[in-house]
Structures are given as structure tokens and as C-alpha cells.
Amino acid sequence: MSDTARADHDHHAETDHHADTDTAASRTAAEEWDDLYRENERKWSGKPNAALVREFPEPGPGTALDLGCGEGADAIWLARGGRRVTAVDVSRVALERGAAHAEEEGVADRIEWRWHDLAETFPEGTWDLVSSHFLHSWTELPRERILRRAVDAVAPGGTLLIVGHAEVPDGAKRRSHGDGAAHGDSEVPEVDLPTSRKVLESLDLPEGEWEVQRCEEEKRTRTMPDGKVVDHTDTTLRLRRLPV
């Protein structure tokens, strides 16, 4: 296994960082996520997600769409493996970091970085792989609707890969807003973290047109930036649209 494949990814923004309810309601997802990204020079590890590497160890040619691409490590993995990638996020800060990283990796010509608030707009077209990793947010996010739209974006014979959190990781810290004070549980907006089975049901796939290749929960142990080791569960749903 390569270093890249082995490396882990810190994915706790949506659970570690809960904005004050009133503040979140009056600010856009783009503002919230840009602020979150600006808190650190780099938010994530720069390595692709383990589930993506496991499912696509050698991505090969074709096209891919990454929904909520963040700083772009998954898009870069796919591009290095031969794909032409469309990488979408609501944070321009994250997209700019992704583009810079892709330059460094020599794959800039294979990735198109596109800003979308997926709650409002979705890129037009179809792709051989549509991938979504940890598209969760403490801001308003119609994830079910976005993922149903993702179904339509998969080309015949293509794959839809949806990876998410099934639970709030132990030890997750909350975002404090300005005053540095942690907010009580009652003020923390609920983040819906469905099982892979529930995600599958919510997609409402037409009978006989899709093959379920993986639908499971996976227990994982992760070392947080502060050194704390936390257990949590991720969900993986891998679907193939049957060729026509």
C-alpha cells in the first residue's frame, strides 16, 4: 500500500465546528466554510480519503465529479490516476487551495475547479464516477436532494460513491464563535448522519437500473490533531448504474 493510501484524513469539520444557530442562519454556507478554511493554512491532510483509495486504487481513464471536494486531495488522486475531474465546492478558499495543490502535483490540466452552492445549483453533465466524501455541514444542506441529483449525474456503466459519517466522532470539539465560549448541546444544530442503508433508500433508485456494490458501515480509529484517539463509524455506499 502506498503512503498516500495509508494516510488518513481529518474529517471533523462538520461535527467539530458548530456555529452559533443565529449566526449560521444569517450567513451563507460559502461564508461559513470560507471562514472555517481560513482558520488553518491547511484544513485537511492533503491525502485522499481511505475509502476512495480502497474503492479506486487505480482510477484509470474516464471522468469524475467530486461533490464537496474541499482542498481537493480526492480530485488530485483521481487525476493522477488518469481521470479528468470536475471538483465542486462552496468554499472558494478550499477550491483555490485545491488548484494550487494540483499545480504542485502536475495534474492541473486534468481538474476543473468549480464553485457551486449545491443547495442551489448542480453542475450540468454526466460523469463515469460521481464521488461524495463527507458532504455534511452544520449549515443548511439538503444532502438527500443533492445526492438524488448526483444519481442523475452518473453516466451509464458509471459509479456513484457516497462516503459519510454515521455518527459524531467521540471527542469532537465544537466551534466557538468569537467569544471563545463553547456552546451548549441545545444550541448545536442537528447534523443528519444516516446509515448507508438509509442513504440508499433515500436515493429512490429505479428498479433494475442499478447494482449495489457496497452498502456498509465501517468502524474506524483516528488520531485527532490534538493527539486524542477517537473511534467513529463511516458509511460507504457504492452503486453502479447498469449500462443501457
Ligand SMILES: C[S@@+](CC[C@H](N)C(=O)[O-])C[C@H]1O[C@@H](n2cnc3c(N)ncnc32)[C@H](O)[C@@H]1O
Ligand atoms: C467535511 S468537508 C469534506 C471535504 C472533502 N470531501 C474531504 O473529504 O476532504 C465538507 C465539504 O463540503 C463543502 N460544502 C458544504 N456545504 C456545501 C454546499 N452547500 N455546496 C457545496 N459544497 C459544500 C464544504 O465547503 C467542505 O469542503
